[in-house]
Amino acid sequence: QVQLVEAGGGVVQPGRSLTLSCVASGFTFNRHGINWVRQAPGKGLEWVAGIWYDGSRTIYADSVQGRFTISRDDSKNTAYLQMNSLRADDTAVYYCARDISYGAFDHWGQGTTVTVSS
Amino acid sequence: QSALTQPHSVSGSPGQPVTISCTGTSSDVGYYNYVSWYQVHPGKAPKLMIYDVNKRPSGVPDRFSGSKSGNTASLTISGLQAEDEADYYCSSFAGSYIVFGTGTTVPV
Numbered sequence: 001q002v003q004l005v006e007a008g009g010g011v012v013q014p015g016r017s018l019t020l021s022c023v024a025s026g027f028t029f030n031r032h033g034i035n036w037v038r039q040a041p042g043k044g045l046e047w048v049a050g051i052w053y054d055g056s057r058t059i060y061a062d063s064v065q066g067r068f069t070i071s072r073d074d075s076k077n078t079a080y081l082q083m084n085s086l087r088a089d090d091t092a093v094y095y096c097a098r099d100i101s102y103g104a105f106d107h108w109g110q111g112t113t114v115t116v117s118s
Numbered sequence: 119q120s121a122l123t124q125p126h127s128v129s130g131s132p133g134q135p136v137t138i139s140c141t142g143t144s145s146d147v148g149y150y151n152y153v154s155w156y157q158v159h160p161g162k163a164p165k166l167m168i169y170d171v172n173k174r175p176s177g178v179p180d181r182f183s184g185s186k187s188g189n190t191a192s193l194t195i196s197g198l199q200a201e202d203e204a205d206y207y208c209s210s211f212a213g214s215y216i217v218f219g220t221g222t223t224v225p226v
Contacts, residue, residue, distance in 0.1 A: 035216070037164075044121075044221040045156070045164065045207050059214055062119045095163060102152040103211035104169030111163060 002026040002107045004096050009112030012086055020081040020112060022096030027107075030054065033099040034072060034079040037108075038092035047103075048094070049081060064090075086116045122147065122208055122219035129225055130198045138222045140191040140208030148189035152211035155184060155193045157204045158221075164207065168193060200226050 008020040022034060035050040049060045049070040058070050069082040079096055093113050097105035123141040130136035140147065140155075147153055153171045156164040166175050168184035171191065181196040191210070195202055203226040208219040 037218075044205075045158070045209075045218045047209065047216040047218055050216065059216070061215060097164075100175075101154075101170050101173075102150070103209050103216045104152070104154045104166060105156075105164070106166045106169075106175055108163035 002098065004098060004107055004109035006094065006096050006109040006112040009094065009114045011115045011117060013118050014087060014116055016086055017082070017084045018086060018114060019083065020094055020096075020114070022079040022081075022109060024077045024079070024098070027098070029072075029077040030074045034070075035097050035099060035105060036070060036079075036081045036094055037097055037105070038090075038094045038114075039111075040089070040092040043092075046092070050099070051079065083114070086114075088116050090114060091116050119212075119215050119217055122210060122217055124206075124208060124219040124222045126220075127223045127225070130195075132199060132226060133197050136195045136198050136202075136224060138193045138206055138208075138224070140193070140210075140219045142189050142191075142210055142217070144189060146210040146212035146217055147186065147191050150211050150213070151186070153184065153186055153191040154209045155182075156207045156209070157202075158207065159204050167206075195224075198224075198226055202226060 036048040067085045072079045093111040097108045100106045155168040172184040
């Protein structure tokens, strides 16, 4: 069955970096785009970044542009979200999700929590 | 990249229809036929209910349907059931980004 497992969350000080990973299984990884979506405590869903199925294109939310980088390693069935210059408002549960169409995410991981605090 | 506008809450009784609106702009909802809807239960990952405006993934009950007119998309639950109590979010592809709605709570 399709499975996505995020890892790498934790508590980090403002200004520091963190890299999240998303390990996929149960499907042909290089046939799907991967996106990261976050949900801050008590807030709604916020799309963060996406990478095309072939890695040819990446897109970012304005709120993370220039600070976050999404990438993928198809040999490891893994996607990554490198997060630099972290701020308190980056505190959230981060989900990775597989797409089946533009902006349509049919399978999600369980989420990993990132807390930015001094 | 402004969030799509949804009503904060939409109430309904079991068996009654409920419609949630999602208003964007001519750059997102109005331009692309790539509107999706997600159901979120507390502490759980979102579940895709509708994609590409009106397509239903396998396993989603047919009481859920989607539509779009101009810059506004809609999710309709034809006969509300207890298990439909959740938060619902719309999203739209907008070319160089994806944007979610503000979210709607549906109490049953």
